[in-house]
Each structure stands twice: as C-alpha cells, then as structure tokens.
Amino acid sequence: MKRAVAGSSLPDIPESVRVVVLEVTGRLKDLPGALLPVLHGIQDALGYVPEVAVPLIAREMNLSRADVHGVISFYHYFRQQPAGKHVIHLCRAESCQAMGAVTLEKHVKQRLGVDFHETTQDGRYTLEPVYCLGNCACSPAMMVDGELKGRVTPERFDAWLAAEVS
Amino acid sequence: MSFTVYVPRDASALSLGAEAVAETIATEAARRGIDVTVVRNGSRGLFWLEPLVEVATPEGRIAYGPVQAEDVAALFEANFLHGGDHALALGPTETIDYLKNQQRLTFARVGIVDPRSLDDYVAHGGYRGLEAALRMSGAEIVQTVTDSGLRGRGGAAFPTGIKWKTCLDAQAVQKYVACNADEGDSGTYADRMIMEGDPFVLIEGMTIAGIAAGATRGYIYLRVEYPHAHHALKEAIAAAEAGGYLGDDVRGSGKAFHLEVRLGGGAYICGEETSMLESLEGKRGQVRVKPPLPAINGLFGKPTVINNVVTFASVPIILDKGAAFYRDYGSGRSRGTLPIQLAGNLKRPGLVERAFGLTLRELIEGYGGGTASGRSVRAVQVGGPLGAYIPASQLDAPIDYEGFAAIGGMLGHGGVVVFDDTVNMAAQARYAMEFCAIESCGKCTPCRIGSTRGVEVIDRLLTSDNAGRQREEVLLRDLCQTMVAGSLCALGGMAPFPVLSALDHFHEDFAGSAETAA
Numbered sequence: 001m002k003r004a005v006a007g008s009s010l011p012d013i014p015e016s017v018r019v020v021v022l023e024v025t026g027r028l029k030d031l032p033g034a035l036l037p038v039l040h041g042i043q044d045a046l047g048y049v050p051e052v053a054v055p056l057i058a059r060e061m062n063l064s065r066a067d068v069h070g071v072i073s074f075y076h077y078f079r080q081q082p083a084g085k086h087v088i089h090l091c092r093a094e095s096c097q098a099m100g101a102v103t104l105e106k107h108v109k110q111r112l113g114v115d116f117h118e119t120t121q122d123g124r125y126t127l128e129p130v131y132c133l134g135n136c137a138c139s140p141a142m143m144v145d146g147e148l149k150g151r152v153t154p155e156r157f158d159a160w161l162a163a164e165v166s
Numbered sequence: 167m168s169f170t171v172y173v174p175r176d177a178s179a180l181s182l183g184a185e186a187v188a189e190t191i192a193t194e195a196a197r198r199g200i201d202v203t204v205v206r207n208g209s210r211g212l213f214w215l216e217p218l219v220e221v222a223t224p225e226g227r228i229a230y231g232p233v234q235a236e237d238v239a240a241l242f243e244a245n246f247l248h249g250g251d252h253a254l255a256l257g258p259t260e261t262i263d264y265l266k267n268q269q270r271l272t273f274a275r276v277g278i279v280d281p282r283s284l285d286d287y288v289a290h291g292g293y294r295g296l297e298a299a300l301r302m303s304g305a306e307i308v309q310t311v312t313d314s315g316l317r318g319r320g321g322a323a324f325p326t327g328i329k330w331k332t333c334l335d336a337q338a339v340q341k342y343v344a345c346n347a348d349e350g351d352s353g354t355y356a357d358r359m360i361m362e363g364d365p366f367v368l369i370e371g372m373t374i375a376g377i378a379a380g381a382t383r384g385y386i387y388l389r390v391e392y393p394h395a396h397h398a399l400k401e402a403i404a405a406a407e408a409g410g411y412l413g414d415d416v417r418g419s420g421k422a423f424h425l426e427v428r429l430g431g432g433a434y435i436c437g438e439e440t441s442m443l444e445s446l447e448g449k450r451g452q453v454r455v456k457p458p459l460p461a462i463n464g465l466f467g468k469p470t471v472i473n474n475v476v477t478f479a480s481v482p483i484i485l486d487k488g489a490a491f492y493r494d495y496g497s498g499r500s501r502g503t504l505p506i507q508l509a510g511n512l513k514r515p516g517l518v519e520r521a522f523g524l525t526l527r528e529l530i531e532g533y534g535g536g537t538a539s540g541r542s543v544r545a546v547q548v549g550g551p552l553g554a555y556i557p558a559s560q561l562d563a564p565i566d567y568e569g570f571a572a573i574g575g576m577l578g579h580g581g582v583v584v585f586d587d588t589v590n591m592a593a594q595a596r597y598a599m600e601f602c603a604i605e606s607c608g609k610c611t612p613c614r615i616g617s618t619r620g621v622e623v624i625d626r627l628l629t630s631d632n633a634g635r636q637r638e639e640v641l642l643r644d645l646c647q648t649m650v651a652g653s654l655c656a657l658g659g660m661a662p663f664p665v666l667s668a669l670d671h672f673h674e675d676f677a678g679s680a681e682t683a684a
Contacts (some may be wrong), residue, residue, distance in 0.1 A: 032466060033428075035448030040390075040429055067449075074450040074607075075431025077390050089391075093352030094547055097597070098510035098585045099538070131434055131551075131601065132350055133391050134358040136509035136581070137213035137516055138178050146393045150181035 010059065013052045020045045021053050025060035035061060035071055039078055048079045076128075084119040084126040086164075088112075089143040092129045095136035100153070104140050107154040111161065168201040169247045172220040172227070174277070176209035176362050177394040178355070184217035186235040191219070194238050200247065208363015210277035211517030212264055220259055223249045229256040264533060269495060270519045271503050272480045273356075276363035281398055284405040287366040293411065295482030299374045300419045304334050307378035311481060313489035315501025320346055320437075320474030321549065321578040321656070323500075323567045326481075329471065332461035333379040336469035341381035343372050343423075344446065344465055346474045347388040347395070348430050348437040351550025353509040353581030357475035359517060361388070361395035364479070365402035369425060371478030373416060374485055375471050376423040384425045385465070387442050390432055399427050434551075434605040438655045439472045441607060452607045453655045474579070476505055497523035500566035510547075510583035511537045520565075527561040530584055541586040545594075545672065549578025551601050552660035554667035555591065574667065576660075591672035595665040596624045602661035613658025616649045620665065627676060635676070639669065 024041035028034050038061065042049050049057075049072055058065045072078045090108055092101060112120050112127060119126040135141035138150025142157075149160070173179075173188040188204050195202035210218060215231035219241070228249040230241060237254060244252035256262055270276075279286045287293070299307050312327025333341060345368065349357040360368055372384045388396055403425050406412045414422045428446055430436050436445045440454035443465050464470025480502065484492045492502045500522035506529060508515045513535035526546060530536070537543055545555045554575045556563070563573045570577050585594075599620035606613045623645060627638035646662035653659040669676065 033446050033448035036428065036431060036445060039431075070450050071448070074452075075433050077430075077432035093601075094551060094594070094597075095353045095509040095581075095583045097594075098583055098589070102593075130391060130432070131605070132352045132354075134349060134355040135178050135181050136353045136355055136507065136583070137211075138181055138216070139510065141181065143391070148177050148181040148394070150178060 010055050011052060013050070013056065017046065017050055017053050018056065021056050021060065025057065029061055035063070035068070036075075039072060039075075043078060046082075048082050051080050085124050086145050087126045087128060089128050089130040089133070090116075091131070091133050091135070091139070091141045093132040093136075095132075096140035099139040099151075101140040104152060104154055104157065108157055111158065168203065169195075170203045170205060170222040171247070172205050172207045172222070173217060174209045174363075175206035175281070175394070175398075176216075176277075177358060177392070178213055179209050179216040179218070180394065182216050182232065183234055187217045187219065187233050187238065190235040190238040194242055198242060202247070205280050206282075207279065208276045208281055209359060209517075210259065210265060211273070211359060212262065212514070213516045214514045215256065218256075218259075219246075221247055221249060225249065225258065227259045229259040229262065230254045231256060264514065264516065264518075267533075268519050269503050269521055271483050271492070271495070272367075272476060272505055273360070273364075273517065273519045274483070275367065276359055279364060281363050281365055282401050282405070284366065284402075284409050284411075287364070291486065292366055292482070293370055295485035296370050296373055296377075296411070296417070298485045299377055300417060300421075304378045304380055307374065307485065308334055310489045311378070311484060314484045314492040315489075315496065315499075316477065316480055316484060316492065317500070317567065318473060319476035319480065319504070319579065321351075321576070323577070326473060326477055329461055329473070330375065330379055332459060333381070333469045333471045336462050338469050340383070340466075340468050341379055342465040342468055342470040343375045343379070343381045343384035344439075344443065344460075344470050344472045345372055345384065345386040345478055346437060346439060346442055346472060347386050347392075348442060349392075349475070349579065350389060350434040350437045351552075351579050351581050353547065353583035354507050354550060354579045355509075356505040356507050356517060356580065358392055358395050360475055360479050361392070362398045365395075365398045366406065367479045367482055368399075368475055369402060369406050369412065371481040372425060373412065373423050374481050375473070375478065377416070377419075377421055379469070379471050381469075381471060382422040382424065384423065385446055386425065386427045387436070387446055388427055388429055389436075390429045396427060396429065403427065433607075434601075435607040435655075435657055438657065441655070442472070443470070450607070452609045453657075455654065476579075495521035497521070497564070497566050498568055500568065504565065504577070504580050506565065506580045506582060508534045508582050508584075511539055511586045512584050513538050522564075522566040524565050525562050526556070526565065526582070529565070529582060530561060534584065537584060537586045539586045539588070541588065543584055544587040544589055545585045545591060547583045547585070547594075547664065548581065549576045550581055551598060552576075552656060552663060553578055553581075554663045555594065555671065556667070557671040574663070576663075591668040591675040592624065592628055595668040595676075596621060596628075598661055598664040598668075599624060602657060606657060610652070610654040610658060612649045612652035613654070613661070616645055616653075616658060617661060620645055620649075620662075624665075639676070643669070 218231035436451040445451040602617035
C-alpha cells in the first residue's frame, strides 16, 4: 500500500504514543479494512486512542484525519481520553433490567460518585454503560477489565469493591 | 487411577466463580495425591446450576452444582470422583429433565467436548459435514442446505440456501464468507455459547459455506464484549489451520479457505449486515442501502455469504446427516431446531434447543420454572430490544416464525426475556426509544431524529394531564408509524414495536404519575 506524501507537518506528539502508533500500523496496516484492528491495537497498548495520534494514524493508513476521527467517534468502545485504572462496564439492557439493573445502576453511581463515562476522583474506576454482555442468564451483569461478573446485587457490588480496595 | 473432571470455561460460568472452582479442584487433588485432569468445557446451558462440575465415571458423567470453591473440599470428602452423594449432587447429567427434554442438534457438543481440542471435536462427529461437502459440487451443497429448510437464525429468517445460491451464481474473482457474531440483543447468548463451547462447529460451517459458494476467505465479526469467545476462536482457528482444515488446501481438496476474527467496537448497529460490512472494511458502521444485496455486492464490493453464528453452526449436521434429517424437525415453514435462550427474571434461565412449535408458556413455566422473584409474569420480550412486549395472556403462542408474526412479534435470535409484575412498561417503552437514539448509526432521519423525539414525547406523555396525554399518544403513534415505514434498516424500523406493544397491552402504565396517585 502506498504511503501518503509526508509533506504536511505533523503536530508534535509524545514519543511513547508515536512508537506505539508506528508499531501497530506497521504490523497491521496492510490488512484489508485495517482501521479497526489498528485502533484496537493502539487502545490495547495505551488504554485509549489519543486525539494527538490521529494525524499520524491517518498518514500511516493513507486516510484523511476526518476518516480516522469519524471511525473513532462512531464506536462506543474507542476512547480518546485515558480511563481510570479499571473500567467497569455495567449492563443496562433488558434482561438485566428485569433483574434489578436500574437499582444497581443508581447504587453503583452513588457509591462511586460518578455518572456514566466518568472516572472516580482517585482515578481508580471509570464507569461505562454497556448494552448486553451476553450474560443474560445470570443478570444483572457487569464486566471489569474484561472479567465478567453475574448476578450482581448492590450488596455484591459493595463486597467486590471492598475486596478490591483492601 | 486417574480421573477427569469438567469445569466450564464458559463466560457465564466464569462470572459465577468457575475459575476458582477449577483451581481449587486441581489444588485439592494435588494435596490428596490424586491424579485429576480438569477439562474446561463449554456450558451445558443450565445456568442456575453453574458452575456445574461434572465427573467422568464408568456410568457416564455425574453432575454437581452450583459449586463454589468452598464446596470443593467437601465434594472430595463425599467421594465425588466416584459419583458419591452430596447435597449438590444432581445425578447423571444427561438425566437432568431440562437437558433430557431437548433436541440438541446445533448444540450437540456444547458442554460436552473440550473446545480447545480438535481431536475431541473429530471424535464427537466433528468435520463429517465438511468431508461430505468436499465430495459434492457447490450447487449440490447449496441444494442440500435449501432442502433442509434452514432459515437465518440471526433474526431475519431468510432461507439460507437461497442466499448461498445467489452468491454461488455471482461471478467474481474473489468472494467472501462473513459471520455475524455481533450478538447484541439483550437476552441472547447462543452465539457466545457456541463460540466458547464448540468453536470448531462454526469454523466447519463457514468452511462449508466457502466451499459451496466459491469463497476463499472468511471473517468472523465478533463483538468486543466477548473476550472469552475471542480467545476460544483464535485458538480453534490456529488448531484448524495446523490440522489442515483451514488454509490453501482444505483436507487435500485443492480448495482454499482462510479464516480471521475481527473485533467490533461496541456498536449495536454493526449487527445489521451491511453496517457490519462497513465496519469490516474499517469504516463507520453505517447502514448501506439495499439493493445491491451483499450476496452480490458485499464485503469490499464482492459477493459475500453472510450468516450469523447459529446458522453456520447448524450447517455441518445438515451436510452430515442430510437435509431430510434436519427438515423432519419443526413445524410449518419453520424447519429444524431453534436454540432458545431463556433470560431475565426466571428461576431456571438457560439454553433450550428444541424443534419449532413449542409455546412460550411451556418454555417459561416448564423449563424456566416461573419467575426468580416468585411473582407473576407480566411481560415477555422475545427477539431482543426491537421485539414486541408480549403480555402474559398471549403465552400460548407457538414458537415459530409465522406463529410469532401472527401476534405481532418476531422470534429474532431466539432470546426470551421475562419480566415480573413489578415492571413499569412506560419505562420500558422509553428505554426502547432511548436505546435506538444511542445506537442509531445516523444515516436515516426517521431513526436518528425520530428516536430522540420519541423519548421526548414519552416524557411529555407521562407528565401531562388527561387531554395532553391523549394528544401525545396520537403523536407518539404517528411517530412510530413514520419510523416503521421510513427507516432504512431494522433498528429504526423495529424500535417502535416494543413501544407500540407497551401502549397496546399495558396502557395503564402510561396513566402518568399524578393520576396513578389519585
């Protein structure tokens, strides 16, 4: 695949970000439809896809910055700001609703002192909504850093949180 | 003497502590100097019993559940390795009523085999469908699938064979097979269970589709919310490649088929097939206008067979045992079996694979055992967030595509979510519009704008006086009609169904807070 002309100057970005972007794009950019795999690769490495990295990703992928920004912003999963140390995905979908997810959601927000898409003040937890984790036979469900939890009640959430903090 | 113990690695079982159970069994066995092999199988789908531990005995597999790590020492004391009695003992797994009264064709191996072992798959009848397919022409394979009566299990219920034929007949140097594994409907987890519990059956089904249609490359578009399925698929694909079941020369046939997993980005709309194609191409997941059909002009503009996981996973048994075998199950124009997923407020949620024709009541009361809360069932949503809410009075509707359409519902992906009498249906209606607003791809106006206006109208309706409420209801119904008729795809086109069904069957919930109090 041909490289875009590197004529226009790119904004300065942190070296750590540049290294990751070039490593990931170098490895994946020749896949057909490579942009999602590339964005996953960057987010896996950095925890987010920094806004300052967009021009470099665009140049390496031979796409416009608007294309790259458009894709990042379309998908709920990609984030442009760093998350807390742990990301809690709390399910809001119907099966979990039928088992008390609305009460659980209120409890979790109050307990952590954050709304959805926010990070706790100590930087430990980011709370995100999710619409189904496929754990509908064990509702309500949540996922913490890829680890799935089922039949989560407010009491079990508190017990989990206490065990995490201690 | 050595023993084999099964502890599921299924994500739901893990969510209830299966990992700690497996570790404790291994530790406890080592401490006692007993030779125990722990196999991490998929789930049998009896989720109220998970983590379900099974022990292989000369009399067959004996089940214990639900087991927690702290129960393990007592199980050893009770001599569970020889099927000893214990409070958690359930007897031979196959004799548990819930499982015994099923017709597992697609799920034949899920929960039984080691999902990471190709040898185990082959030993349990795996790859016989592909072997049969490799002796047939593409047209013969397509004819077999058509004759089986298999219809797309993802929701649209389109005849699979006809879709494949369209792709087979299209002329192109490159064709693709794409598996929709973006199982986003709440209440559904059958795809996940297959990918985690028997990933080779999906690989085999897709390989057969590729051989049939002349496609040499396949993609599994997997939702990012399924990390466990991702691991299982990657390992299975590597094993299938090493075993000669994928690659440039599938089983010495001279035919190529390559397979790759791609992760989505948490967008519900990417479960819509054209949106999924856009996403696979590395773009925003915006819906395409049809026609052209993906079977003619699909991924990267090339002819593409698209089916969901359960559909592909149902193909190997059809090729192995013949179209008639599969067709003999079912009722009316709904042939074969449907893996139904029982979810929400139920005592015994789980996977029930049965021939079409069972009623909702048999499922909810017979299998599900009624609500977990012990209260009465008030509403059931079948087919995910775009499915209508069915009132308790209509539970005798038969589960088949036409029977469900007759009561204004849709089977969709076979997810059944049960609500008890504490549910507020106005809140559920509002949520349906809210969900559509969050997940709309934005391409067409009825969906993008209509869903947001829908939330607003419902909010106004719930706070208005009597006259205002009637006015807002007329507006809401009109808006729903516009969305149904004017949206480009099923998201905007069907999001009104839960709203309208809530209005029709549970009108009292829209009376507004002021008036309920009075």
